[in-house]
Amino acid sequence: MAMTDIIERPVLAETDETGVPAQAPTAFNTSNSGFVIHRSGQIRHEFRREGREFALELAGFLNKPLAGKATIVVFxxxxxxxxxxxxxQxxxxxxxxxxxxDLVDHDKTFKDITERDRLAEGGGGNWERMFTEGTFSERVIVPQHGVGDHDDDDDDPTxxxxxxxxxxxxxxxxxxxTGNAGITIMRTAHCKYEFRDEARQFAYEWANHINNTLRGSVSAFLFEETFGRQDRIHWTLHFKTLNDYLKLVELGKDETYKQILGARRVALAKGGGSWEKTFVDGTIQDLVLSPLRSGTTASGF
Known part of the structure; x- marks a missing residue:
């Protein structure tokens, strides 16, 4: 199984009622969605195999009724x-x-997935025993608005x-x-309130340069947190392979890249400074994710 074949994609009939080949519904990802929910949970080590299979089965089931509206990918x-x-999500x-x-309240298959005995040899139970108490968390992020230069005529009100x-x-x-990358890095940073606009402008320019320079190997998108921490932004960095991270490191030799990093972002009247002055110190963090695949673990054991 390829690294990107990690969820059961929605399936349609091969042809519609007129006999014309039916068009598959859009599979959503970080490039084409308007609202992203990032949910995580800690599996108990003794149930690591069962927990992974539950995560994949649940996503595979949900993606069918969500076809054309949403897509869930597991990492x-x-x-x-x-x-x-x-x-x-x-x-x-x-x-x-x-x-x-609606599925949670009324669907029999959902009920079976979440309630049937998956731990017959481990004392019985379902997901509630596989995951460590209190470790489920969610974060909502949306694509950063006000950046880029796309045509407003392309806006979709849906x-x-x-x-x-x-x-x-x-x-x-x-x-x-998130739908085709071998590795995804979720990089978060907390903008200083007084330099929130300057920080976002840098974040966009940095990501845009990566997209143009490392085209085909790395893509970067800018999101901001919604219903969460004020002025916390998120880059989603997508790599074809783990080795392509070295291409990002090598950008440090690129003159345009150096100019983006060295440009003055803070007005002299406020003390001057480059991008380093626009973020709260110690808040830039990376989360490295790989697609979850049935029967394997990223740790190797």
Whole structure:
């Protein structure tokens, strides 16, 4: 199984009622969604296999009724917390979350997935025993608005926010994202309140340069947190392979890249300074994710 074949994609009939080949519904990801819910939970080590299979089965089931509205992709941490899984839920609009709520209340298959005995040899139980108490958390992020230079005529009112693909001129077919990348890094940073605009402008320019310079190997999108921490921004960095991270490191030799990093972002009247002055010290953090695959673990044991 390829690294990107990590969820059961929605399936349609091969042809519609007229005999014309049916068009598959859009699979959503970080490049084309308007609202993203990032949910994570810690699996107990003794149930690491069962917990992973539950995470994949649940996402695979939900993606069918969500087809055309949302797509859920499952990840695990690489070089991070062992046995922590991440469901990244990509929506056009948060109103479509009602599909999941309806399934929770009324669907027999959902009830079977979440309640049947998955731990017959381990004392019985389902997900509630597989995961460590109190470790489930959610974060909502949306594509950063007010950046990029896309045509307003392209705006789709069915989206909560313009998708991140509007932040770059790279064609959508060439972008890497949560649906096709081998490695995804979630990088977060807390902007200083007084320099919130300057920090976002730097964040956009940095990501845009990566998209243009490392086209086909790395893609970067800018998001901001919603219903959470004020002025915390998120870059989603998508790499074709782990080796492509070295290409990002090598950008340090690029003159344009150096100019972006060295440009004055803070007015002299406020003390001057480059991007370093626009973020709260110690708040830039990376979370490295790899697609969760059935029967394997990123740790190797």
């Amino acid at each position: 695990e941490e690489l070089f991070g917390q062992q046995d922590r899984v991440h469901w990244v 990509h929506f056009k609009n948060p109103n479509d979350y009602h599909v999941i709520l 989206y909560f926010a313009d998708p991140a693909s509007h932040q770059t001129t790279v064609p959508e077919g060439e972008l890497l994202h």
